[in-house]
Amino acid sequence: MHESLLAWKNYRYLKWFVVLFVISVAVFVSQFSNAAPVSGGTWQGYMLGTVGALLIVLLAFLGIRKRRYRSRLGRVEGWASAHIYLGILVIFLSAMHSALELQSLNVHTLAFWLTFGVVVSGIFGLYVYLHVPILMSGNQSSGYPDLWFEELKELDQRILDTTAGLRGEVVTQILSALRGTELGGSKADQLFGRDRSKFLLSPLSRWKKNTDQRPIIICLSETLPVAQRKGINAESLAEIFEFFGRRQQLLRRLRKDVQYRAILKIWLYFHVPLTFALLVALAVHIFVIFYYW
């Protein structure tokens, strides 16, 4: 397998990063010889700001490039590698450009803090991209979600078939547990792996939580020892008990998978809108600067 995203083309963009970083620090430091105080208003400040703004636009262009599937303008992996290193560079450029004059709250500092937000969410995204796939593939060591869904469907069918030989409240419990099983849900539910499954103790009772299928399994484990005494088909019930164990395992794995997938996506819900906001703030910032020249 070839190198990671960070090492694209033998760390091409790390090299770019280092070179650009050294140059921009040199430019920034050169201001200290000026009579004027260090700020975004010196020629060095303007230069750092211009380069930073151009980079921001270029970085935002990744969103377009990755959707141009016929584009021959480099591979998306290369773009992503550049995006990471140059994106991190942008926060240093912005800091030097602003000379950290961030005391007041206005459109200029807003642009800075948006840049900060975009870069931090991006770094989180990078962390997630580098680590979660490994966890995810570990979780998928035996099969993959489509296969688990198949198995789950089959399992549910077997539970249904076996339940046909039972009578009483336990039937309600089993069937309602199947019907009440939830996976996924809102983004937050997915992200935190929340399980909103529920089941009924009896036909007239209210829905009870069935988190991780634990309550139904407890319920069945209480019924099984008294099954023979109560005239319930213990053999079928024992089988169903076992099926629910397998079901619990599958659902855990699926929920983990859903959660990983949510984590892999959640940062984009910050990164992308913040980027749009940044582009707007940046445009206003530049307009205001030149308007009140």
Next chain:
Amino acid sequence: MQAAIKDSYDLVIVGAGPAGLSAAARAAEIDREAGLQQPSYVLLESADAIAQTIQAYQVGKHVMDEPSFLNLRSPIGFSAGKREDVLMRWDTDVDAQNLNIRYACEVTEVSGVKGDFEVRLANGGSIIAGAVIVAAGTQGNLRHIGVTHDEPSEFVCYSLADPRIINDKHVIVIGAGDSAIENALALQERNNVYIVNRRSEFSRAKSGNLNAVLGSINDARSTLDCYYDSSVKSISPPERSGEMGEVTLTTATGEVSIACHLVIARLGSTPPRARLERMGLSFSSPLPTALPDLDKRYQASVPGIYVVGGLSGYPLIKQAMNQGQDVVDFIAGNDVEPADHELLVARLGGLYPEKTVDETLDFFCSRGALFESVSPIGFRELMIESRLAISGSWARGESGRDYIDGAPTAIAGGHHILDAGDFVEKFYVVMEGNLKIRPYPGAPWSQVGVGQFFGESCLFAGRSQDASVRMGDDCVVIQIPRRILIKLALSNTAVRKQLDDAFVFNLLKVTFKPKIEDDQLRLIAGDCPTKVFEAGNRLFEEGDHGDVLYVLRAGTVNLLQGLQQQLVADQYAGELVGQLSLMGHPRRMYSALAMTRAECVEIDGQKFRALLSGNPEIRAALEEDLTVLLQETNTLYTHRASAAAMNFLMQNGLGEATDALIIDSSKCVGCDQCEVACASTHGGVSRLKRAQGPSLGRFHIPTACRHCETPHCMKDCPPDAIRRTQTGAVYIQDNCIGCGNCEANCPYGAIDLVAMSNQKNGLWNQLVTATQRFLPSNDIAPQEVPAIKLAVKCDACTTVAGGPACVRACPTGAALRLGSGELLEMIGE
């Protein structure tokens, strides 16, 4: 016994099948035109009704009218339909035309000369005949299974008249022809049926049957299953009638025993050769599949005796009926052109204005040894399916030549036909001029002259090859599609032998680049046996004393080492196996296991030395290759994880892949950009399913085409729509009819039947979707089913500039495309 009848006719027709009926009807027509009161012909039928072969079809069988490109030419009507309808129509026509038929009249012998034959009958009578048409069909000698207990019995039978009387049984149908398929299809409605096919495809079946049987085999709900590449090893009949017996099969993956109530063998038939030989007719060869020598007017080696229909090598009804009519015209002296004449005129494109179509075909047939054993009728069929490529003065042509569909293609002299690294999908036979060929990069250019051929490798190994071929000047080349060549090689052992020999010759030439004369190499090649190892068998065991090496000509072989038989290397077509014991240590260091059916050319030490004699460079190159192999095997032997990964990839069919998509799941973020990229460059339908498919550690094999060495999808495509580019990409052309054969044949689920759409998933939809419920819904909403679905699969982005979109769109570099040779490299890292 009837009293001896002695009478005399101009024409005696033997056999009242489609060919015989058609001949008799045409003879009756000629009689009527001549105003004769008494028939000049008689039609002799051994049974008591017409068309015994079709009578023996099962009730309700659909009779096909293949080949579809041919028009019917007969006074007797025929079109595709139910067996009963076809027979009823013939009966009606026979009555209406008042044909002179004698039933229960078996011919035992024909003697005499043209104009004065004596046709002797089993009932003691005899008939004097001016000419004899033998249209007796081939049903006389049914082929048997060829193992003990294969004689017809309650357990084993060779025909099936009415499948409706067999219910709730386990039945094994042996054979891959139309009758076997039809029996299996009819039986599966009420029984469990296994169909046993000796080959990996139903190459002899008519397209209608083909679609039906493949549809059924691949329908999980159906009770029909198929064993491909399988043959019957033994039969043990039940001890008591009505119980189950057992049939043991040799399959590609080992032996399988199946319990069953009934075995139906439909293995076709051999021509009743002995009877024809008693008439003095000669045959093309001593092989059991040989056909009688016939000229293009169907006249046998005895003047005055004509053979048509199945006996002449053409078993299809329409062709037989056309032949029946034509042969009577020929005998009557009417010089008619056969029904396929116009098609051939187009194919030949008037290249030889001085020659008639027949003369041109004869001329082609006489160029070189390849077509020597092909019957004129067989060659006609081959030419109809092939195309000519022409260059130089042939292409400039005379004025007024019409360029119509199927006419010769003009290719400039020197133009590349094939380059090294290309896959071969056609077979080229030179008829005029010569092709220029370079057997491997760096070799000198040589010529493929008149009668010689190139491209036999397409029959054997589905890997890219090393030769470059260019069109010569003033050249005429027949380009035969792979499918047709396979058909020819399967039915004509003499052709197969020549192709085999040529293949081994070229294999040795490319592998050893020997510095010996071609003639000498040809001798060595002819003396190297080809051994076939079925999947799961071993070429040799570790520790054996080895004195032979193998050149792998098709298939994949794994080398295993140590007590745990750890996988240490994978060898593919064109590579050597077992060379170490000839070059280094005489004991085998590894065991060699055939992963797929492996065809190997065996070379012993003596031949090996002859091939290398006076060639120190190639010896050094082979030694170097061996050093690399040893290092590789050591790497895998000492890295358990790598070996496990390799094993996993092999188990999942990557051994036969030439270009597979692999996902490094330790990098995959599940963004599905690969799928979206695929869909948006391919009409809105992704040809890969990222989330599906097996995984081991970080290797994930998504469901997508691997562009197999020998593509499973390419067998049995009725419109021949699946092609392979010269770079090896297997793709589906626009003439797909959506039959689903390829989808069914692909073992990797890489082909889908879809209704194409151009809907795009917008950015907004991709980013903002409120809640997702991942559990599959149980309610099946009625969906609108589009009228026509077509097969789609990965085409390796041959039409997309910049290469595979999936790989280019992956933001983290998780998606990789790998050829089989690159697997080790990937794992080694």
